[in-house]
Amino acid sequence: MxxxxxxxxxxxxxxxxxxxxxxxxxxxxxxxxxxxxVDFKAGTTLDITVPGKTLEKIQVVKIINDSLTYQPSTTTIAEDRASARFDKVLTMIQVNTVMDAFDKFYGVKVEHEESTVDTExxxxxxxxxxxxxxxxxxxxxxxxxxxxxxxxxxxxxxxxxxxxxxxxxxxxxxxxxxxxxxxxxxxxxxxxxxxxxxxxxxxxxxxxxxxxxxxxxxxxxxxxxxxxxxxxxxxxxxxxxxxxxxxxxxxxxxxxxxxxxxxxxxxxxxxxxxxxxxxxxxxxxxxxxxxxxxxxxxxxx
Structure with missing residues (x-):
């Protein structure tokens, strides 16, 4: 055949x-x-949600840059949600500083989720x-x-x-x-x-x-x-x-x-x-x- x-x-x-x-x-x-x-390298991921707001990537990056001495490696935006990934492990003080900056800029209580992985x-x-x-x-x-x-x-x-x-x-x-x-x-x-x-x-x-x-x-x-x-x-x-x-x-x-x-x-x-x-x-x-x-x-x- x-x-x-x-x-x-x-x-x-x-x-x-x-x-x-x-x-x-x-x-x-x-x-x-x-x-x-971030799952396979040391670093921190911040998932930030601003209820009732439409986020812009430029503004989100600026807020983070004004709060920390270094930029996130990647930043993605989906309407009212932003995900910022850092190649370094953020301390609790640094995370709170970023959240306070978002609260102040948008005038609402910002929600966030933090994921941290160490090198080991x-x-x-x-x-x-x-x-x-x-x-x-x-x-x-x-x-x-x-x-x-x-x-x-x-x-x-x-x-x-x-x-x-x-x-x-x-x-x-x-x-x-x-x-x-x-x-x-x-x-x-x-x-x-x-x-x-x-x-x-x-x-x-x-x-x-x-x-x-x-x-x-x-x-x-x-x-x-x-x-x-x-x-x-x-x-x-x-x-x-x-x-x-x-x-x-x-x-x-x-x-x-x-x-x-x-x-x-x-x-x-x-x-x-x-x-x-x-x-x-x-x-x-x-x-x-x-x-x-x-x-x-x-x-x-």
């Missing part, structure tokens, strides 16, 4: 696209690193985030080895690392902020991504039971058929979640936008790797074992 679009035939192109993006991501991480939010806690959170991703990947690999085989497991884990790193690379390249919601998004992406890959692998395994594999062409046709048989299901699943993530990004609050943005990037990457990376990679490894087995049989004859 032939398909108008042969996914397996063009696998090297897809591998190359992923390799190029990965190299660019590694270069960006080596030079610039990640734009760590920031480093611990970063390490725990990496460990969480590694443990999740290891657990998934063991599950697939038990249920399928090691080639499926290796292909799936490569795909998962591909998806996780694509999100990290994109955030590094565009200097988007990385915080705890970002880590939650990466772990969520791993869950959705492995679901897509399991669906395809399960169909490959099912088709493999009744197939007579004599060489590469038979394997290639089997993988192509399996991918196309599960294509509509995978796309519908991803699109359903993607629409929700886009709505969260457009209509959600400032605090959840990092999560939804990471989800959008990860869902697209996960769909791509499930179709164009994981299954073709399994084909490459499986073809080598089939070729080796044929050589052994030929030698015995």
């Amino acid at each position: 032939r398909y108008k679009f042969d996914i397996v035939k063009n696998r090297n192109r897809y591998f190359m696209i992923s390799i190029i993006i990965t190299l660019i991501g590694i270069l960006s991480l080596a030079i610039f690193g990640l734009n760590k939010g 806690l920031a480093n611990e959170l970063a390490i725990q985030a990496i460990v969480a991703v590694l443990i999740a990947s290891l657990g998934i690999m063991l599950y697939i080895i038990i249920r399928f085989e090691w080639r499926f497991a290796l292909s799936a884990v490569v795909g998962l690392f591909h998806d996780a790193f694509m999100v990290i690379a994109i955030f590094s390249i565009f200097r988007w902020e990385v915080n705890l919601p970002f880590v939650a998004a990466v772990l969520t992406i791993i869950g959705y991504s492995i679901n897509d890959k399991i669906v395809v692998f399960d169909r490959v395994r099912e088709n493999l039971r009744f197939a007579k594999i004599k060489g590469y062409d038979d394997l290639s046709e089997l993988v192509n058929r399996s991918i196309w048989q599960t294509m509509s299901r995978n796309i519908n699943t991803i699109m359903t979640v993607l629409i929700g993530a886009v709505c969260l990004f457009v209509f959600g609050s400032e605090g959840i936008r990092i999560f939804s943005l990471a989800m959008i990037v990860g869902l697209i990457s996960g769909a791509y790797s499930s179709i164009f990376i994981a299954s073709p990679l399994w084909l490459v490894m499986k073809n080598k074992s089939v070729t080796s087995a044929r050589k052994v049989l030929a030698a015995k004859e």
Whole structure:
């Protein structure tokens, strides 16, 4: 059976696209690193709400600058709410000084929320985030080895690392902020991504039971058929979640936008790797074992 679009035939192109993006991501991480939010570096975030007032960024920054000897690293405004992030830990006296300045300028009692992270806690959170991703990947690999085989497991884990790193690379390249919601998004992406890959692998395994594999062409046709048989299901699943993530990004609050943005990037990457990376990679490894087995049989004859 032939398909108008042969996914397996063009696998090297897809591998190359992923390799190029990965190299660019590694270069960006080596030079610039990640734009760590206050969750992963020492600092203080002040979320200030002025009831009944529409805030302007220029005025908010001026009030803070007049109150402190240094400026916030970032300041975002959403109607009556302002979020100022500092790369230094503010003392209680400094926080009260800023709040008094806002009270005096706007003539109302200003509400605020303060989030502070010290250096030791920031480093611990970063390490725990990496460990969480590694443990999740290891657990998934063991599950697939038990249920399928090691080639499926290796292909799936490569795909998962591909998806996780694509999100990290994109955030590094565009200097988007990385915080705890970002880590939650990466772990969520791993869950959705492995679901897509399991669906395809399960169909490959099912088709493999009744197939007579004599060489590469038979394997290639089997993988192509399996991918196309599960294509509509995978796309519908991803699109359903993607629409929700886009709505969260457009209509959600400032605090959840990092999560939804990471989800959008990860869902697209996960769909791509499930179709164009994981299954073709399994084909490459499986073809080598089939070729080796044929050589052994030929030698015995």
